[in-house]
Amino acid sequence: MAKLTKEFSKGIIAENPVLRLVLGTCPTLATTTSVESAIGMGLAASIVLVCSNIVISALRKVIPDKVRIPAYIVVIASFVTIVQMAVKAFLPSLDEQLGVYLPLIVVNCIILGRAEAFAGKNPVLASAVDGLGMGVGFTAALFLMGAVREIFGAGTFLGTGVPFLESNPMLIFILPPGGFFVYGILMAAVNRLAEKKGKPRAELRGCEACPMAQSCAIRKTDKEAAE
Amino acid sequence: MSKKLTVSPSPHVRSKETTTGIMLDVIIALIPALIMSAYYFGLRALLLTAVCVGSAVLSEYVCRRVMKRNNTLGDLSAVVTGLILALNLPSSLPLWMGALGSIIAIVVVKQMFGGIGQNFVNPAMTARIILMVSFPTAMAHWVAPFAGSWSPDAVTAATPMAVLAGVQGGDVSAVADSLPSLTGMLFGVHGGSMGEVCSLALIAGGLYLIIRKVISPIIPLCFIGTVAVFMLIAGGGSLEFTAYQLLGGGLMLGAFFMATDYSTSPLNKKGKIIFGIGCGLITSIIRIFGSLPEGVSFSIILMNILVPHIENLTTPKPFGYVKEKKGGKAE
Numbered sequence: 001m002a003k004l005t006k007e008f009s010k011g012i013i014a015e016n017p018v019l020r021l022v023l024g025t026c027p028t029l030a031t032t033t034s035v036e037s038a039i040g041m042g043l044a045a046s047i048v049l050v051c052s053n054i055v056i057s058a059l060r061k062v063i064p065d066k067v068r069i070p071a072y073i074v075v076i077a078s079f080v081t082i083v084q085m086a087v088k089a090f091l092p093s094l095d096e097q098l099g100v101y102l103p104l105i106v107v108n109c110i111i112l113g114r115a116e117a118f119a120g121k122n123p124v125l126a127s128a129v130d131g132l133g134m135g136v137g138f139t140a141a142l143f144l145m146g147a148v149r150e151i152f153g154a155g156t157f158l159g160t161g162v163p164f165l166e167s168n169p170m171l172i173f174i175l176p177p178g179g180f181f182v183y184g185i186l187m188a189a190v191n192r193l194a195e196k197k198g199k200p201r202a203e204l205r206g207c208e209a210c211p212m213a214q215s216c217a218i219r220k221t222d223k224e225a226a227e
Numbered sequence: 228m229s230k231k232l233t234v235s236p237s238p239h240v241r242s243k244e245t246t247t248g249i250m251l252d253v254i255i256a257l258i259p260a261l262i263m264s265a266y267y268f269g270l271r272a273l274l275l276t277a278v279c280v281g282s283a284v285l286s287e288y289v290c291r292r293v294m295k296r297n298n299t300l301g302d303l304s305a306v307v308t309g310l311i312l313a314l315n316l317p318s319s320l321p322l323w324m325g326a327l328g329s330i331i332a333i334v335v336v337k338q339m340f341g342g343i344g345q346n347f348v349n350p351a352m353t354a355r356i357i358l359m360v361s362f363p364t365a366m367a368h369w370v371a372p373f374a375g376s377w378s379p380d381a382v383t384a385a386t387p388m389a390v391l392a393g394v395q396g397g398d399v400s401a402v403a404d405s406l407p408s409l410t411g412m413l414f415g416v417h418g419g420s421m422g423e424v425c426s427l428a429l430i431a432g433g434l435y436l437i438i439r440k441v442i443s444p445i446i447p448l449c450f451i452g453t454v455a456v457f458m459l460i461a462g463g464g465s466l467e468f469t470a471y472q473l474l475g476g477g478l479m480l481g482a483f484f485m486a487t488d489y490s491t492s493p494l495n496k497k498g499k500i501i502f503g504i505g506c507g508l509i510t511s512i513i514r515i516f517g518s519l520p521e522g523v524s525f526s527i528i529l530m531n532i533l534v535p536h537i538e539n540l541t542t543p544k545p546f547g548y549v550k551e552k553k554g555g556k557a558e
Contacts, residue, residue: 170361177360181335 004129011133014197017110018141019190024110027101028142029179035158037097038146039139044087044102046135048079049111053131055079056119063120072115073106080106110138141186148182149173246343250303252441256432257310257484263415263425267372268318272421276313278322283309283329290338304343308332311351311484314422315477315524316358319370324362328354344490348531352485352524359524369418386419387412387475388520391468409467412474423477433483442487445499446506450482453507461515478510481523491531498534498541505530 017023024045031041055075056063063071084102087095095102105111114134119127151157153173155166172178264272287305291298299305309329316325332354337346359366369386390406407417415425422429436442455469462468472478486492486506493502506526513522 168362171363172357172361175360 004126007126007129008133008136011130011135011137012140013137013190014194015134016137016141016190017113017134018138019187020194021110021113022187023113024108024138025183027104027108028145029176029183031098031101032142032145032149032179032182033174034097034150034154035143035146037094038142040087040091040094041098041101042135042139042142044083044098045105045108045110046132046139048076048083048105048108049114049135049138050128050131051079052076052111053114053119053127054124056115057122057124057127060120068120069112069116072112072120076111076115077106110134144186145179145182148186149178153178246302246304249441250307252436252439253307253484254303254310256435256441257307257314257422259428259431260314260422260425260480261310263428264314264318264421267415267424268370268421272318275316275318275320275322275325275421276310279313279316279325279329280306280309282326283312283333286330286333287338290334291342294338296342299343302343305333308337308350311422311480312354314480315351315355315420317366317368317370317419318421319368320358320365324358324365328358331357346490347534348528349485349488349491352481352527352531356524356528369420371418372416372424386520387417387471388419388514391471391475391514391520406471409470409474412471417475419475420477423480426474426479429479429483433479436483436487442483443496443499445496446486446492446503447482449500449503450486450506450510451478453504454478454511457507457511457515461511472514476514476521477523481510481527482506486527486530491534493534493537493541495541495543498537501537501541502530502534505533 011017013020015021018025018028027041027045032038052072052075056072059071059075080103083105084095087098087102114131118130122130147157151162151165152170153175155162155169170178173182261273261276264276283305284300288298288300291300309332312328312332313325316328332350336348336350336353337343340346387406411417413425413427415428417424433442433447437444437447451473455473458469458472459466462472482503486503493499506523509526509529510522513519513525519525
């Protein structure tokens, strides 16, 4: 049980997919112009992530190693199609807001990354919990970014006006440069939080600094080649 | 022996120049432009300048304290940043926006990258662009000179740049009614940001800096020269159109005071020439083909980003240096 709790909680700060592993940057920057679309994106991706982690983990002994990536993509794409159809049917306004980024969940590197780094090697329950933790971390990061960008850039929070900012919105926050700025600041803050807990900084310098170094497939092959 | 032979480790040649001295020269050079802006736009201009300078200095102090670094207020660079930013703003801008601009310039652009000399783009210019993108209406609220300075609803006037953007083929006479005379352009009797209107004051300040050897004349000359050549071609040889283009907008302010910023411009002559021509080209292209009437700030920022590459291309070769042949061994 303690192990499962750890698998869940690591996705929130220590290995937060967006802010520590720097995965899924494209949907993060594109869909956080408002809190609503940020939460929508986070939830949609989380559902796909949990489902695909479960299925890939269950099939991990059946899928041949050499064609694992195409196999993963097929599994992920099926779930994305289901989610996309459901969103189109029940939440058409969200579908409009997310636009092309909803089908693009197929190539979201968080989902493929978790399949490759975790679900392909671990039992079903652990993979489901890992997917859930990563999903919560992804949604939380998107919510934070969306909140900052919407409050300052549009002067509203979930559509309700914020006093003063509503009449003086700082447009740059909902434009791409503001997105990158908020992203960088949040990343620095989470880095600082993780550092206080004794985790290494995510410095993006070589494999050793990466929080995923222990489970990374690329690093392992490099190491084997060196030996 | 009356003279003693001094034996000491290097450096043997010392200069009396200090950062504070250079910054003081820049402030002195900006004073004519500041006086002219106060003359045209009234006390509101001075108040906005005071707010910008004050918040720049305060944020520099607080930032250095929070980051546990030494206090750098003494080098006056924060004062210069605040002053240049203020001169780039319309005089009717709400005071808090000016303060916000100063905070962005000092905290985000300068101190987050390590303080003076470490910033990769000009702080004041970047702050102006961020304000322009964030508050497009307030930042394009150009007050006409002598038009009642305190009320934010003062009479506004289209800047010469906005008028010139509609000119086809350099025929200025078609819009002559909405343009000031060329002498008016030189003295600054037209709408625009506080510091950019009076070209004469800016040229005087720029010459002072060149004579004091604070800035090298290469960047301003190449910058203004390129714009002149481009405009002469774009205007079909019309000297009048070219003169309006040179005296209007932020060209003089940008070329003399912002493109020449030490930490964001190339070190050697060749690099400076490339940098100046690049600034001029981008400015002209934005003015003629872009949807914005003015492009000086964007051109300086874009060239700032290219500076490391320009430096790489123009690093001088040591005397006698022979390039290593590809594949062959150097002997």
